[in-house]
Amino acid sequence: MNRLAILLAFVAYFQAVLAVSEKRGVPNSFEPFRFCQLGDIQIGFGLDGWQNDTYRMHLAAQQVNAQNFDFCIAVGDLTNDRFSYEIQAFQDTFPEFEPKIHLLPGNHDISSVATLKQFSVDYKVSDHGAFSHNGYRFIMLDSITLISNLTEFENYTREEWVWFETELKYATAVKEQIIVAHHHLPFEFTEDEPDSYWTFPNRVRGRYLDLIKEYNVHHILVGHRHETKNIYPTDNSFTIYVVAGTARFFDDNGFGINYFDVSTPNSATGVNQTYVHLQGVTHMKRSLGLPNGCPDIFAH
Numbered sequence: 001m002n003r004l005a006i007l008l009a010f011v012a013y014f015q016a017v018l019a020v021s022e023k024r025g026v027p028n029s030f031e032p033f034r035f036c037q038l039g040d041i042q043i044g045f046g047l048d049g050w051q052n053d054t055y056r057m058h059l060a061a062q063q064v065n066a067q068n069f070d071f072c073i074a075v076g077d078l079t080n081d082r083f084s085y086e087i088q089a090f091q092d093t094f095p096e097f098e099p100k101i102h103l104l105p106g107n108h109d110i111s112s113v114a115t116l117k118q119f120s121v122d123y124k125v126s127d128h129g130a131f132s133h134n135g136y137r138f139i140m141l142d143s144i145t146l147i148s149n150l151t152e153f154e155n156y157t158r159e160e161w162v163w164f165e166t167e168l169k170y171a172t173a174v175k176e177q178i179i180v181a182h183h184h185l186p187f188e189f190t191e192d193e194p195d196s197y198w199t200f201p202n203r204v205r206g207r208y209l210d211l212i213k214e215y216n217v218h219h220i221l222v223g224h225r226h227e228t229k230n231i232y233p234t235d236n237s238f239t240i241y242v243v244a245g246t247a248r249f250f251d252d253n254g255f256g257i258n259y260f261d262v263s264t265p266n267s268a269t270g271v272n273q274t275y276v277h278l279q280g281v282t283h284m285k286r287s288l289g290l291p292n293g294c295p296d297i298f299a300h
């Protein structure tokens with residue numbers, strides 16, 4: 001090889017390394033940081049009309065902006081029906097948030113391959129993704145394709161499981177602490193409870209929980225339930241944070257936002273969560289009954 005060929009080989013090698021780091025985000029070192037978890041924004045679901053859901057989203061933006069969060073994660077169900085006026089209201093309000101808000105899909109956003117594709121058009125983001133921040137890796141899953149058995153999702157489902165495991169391996173290899181976020185609850189009370197509308201079906205629950213434990217994940221952010229509470233497995237090795245959001249709540253905890261303070265590079269002990277009510281709402285009326293007419297993501 002002459003010198004030019006060697007030089008070109010070096011250039012190609014560094015370009016490849018750069019491309020991988022850009023795609024992955026360069027592994028980074030720890031510094032304390034804060035982030036927040038927004039529950040289901042779900043414009044169009046509130047009992048007082050979509051304008052008031054939009055108003056509460058506006059209040060959430062004001063509240064978030066008054067904190068020094070590095071970013072927030074919205075755990076899915078951005079609108080209730082994907083009606084164009086709901087998506088428009090979301091888009092008109094979204095720029096009010098000053099920090100970056102990472103958006104996830106819920107079952108009201110995605111319930112078919114067509115709506116999966118539309119999600120990226122409407123919100124200009126992928127349905128799943130990951131990013132690094134101050135020594136932590138945030139893995140954001142599309143829980144619809146992950147847990148659905150609809151034939152049309154088949155390839156998306158398979159690819160997402162492979163992607164999830166690759167992300168877990170990558171974060172572990174570069175010594176980043178892992179936090180996982182998605183829409184559905186892995187389980188609500190016990191790991192072996194029967195299937196329900198709210199949770200991962202047993203068909204895939206064990207596979208998911210095995211990965212969570214194998215890769216030392218201690219924090220899982222979810223929505224969907226329209227309640228605010230923390231859920232723990234029998235061995236207490238992780239916490240599932242459920243937050244109701246700003247459209248409807250079915251418990252006594254009202255509308256609100258989860259604040260997270262990350263103070264050490266050890267996620268088992270360094271992550272402190274506080275639930276804070278949404279400020280400025282003129283009513284905190286509990287919703288009675290249960291939602292109905294929600295999109296079904298399972299084959300029968």
Ligand SMILES: *[C@@H]1O[C@H](CO)[C@@H](O)[C@H](O)[C@H]1NC(C)=O
Nearest residue numbers: 048051052055056281282283
């Ligand atoms: C609904 O939103 C409007 C502002 O758009 C606000 O003035 C009103 O108080 C809200 N109603 C309730 C019941 O929160």
Ligand SMILES: *[C@@H]1O[C@H](CO)[C@@H](O)[C@H](O)[C@H]1NC(C)=O
Nearest residue numbers: 113150151152153154155156
């Ligand atoms: C999944 O991918 C395989 C192989 O590329 C293809 O034959 C099949 O039609 C795909 N399935 C669906 C439901 O799109």
Ligand SMILES: *[C@@H]1O[C@H](CO)[C@@H](O)[C@H](O)[C@H]1NC(C)=O
Nearest residue numbers: 259260261263271272273274
């Ligand atoms: C967690 O954060 C809250 C609110 O910032 C604070 O009051 C509390 O002392 C913190 N707890 C720990 C264990 O750091």
Ligand SMILES: *[C@@H]1O[C@H](CO)[C@@H](O)[C@H](O)[C@H]1NC(C)=O
Nearest residue numbers: 149195201202203298299300
């Ligand atoms: C699809 O999954 C649901 C929930 O796990 C299950 O009840 C149903 O039997 C499955 N249907 C098929 C056709 O596999």
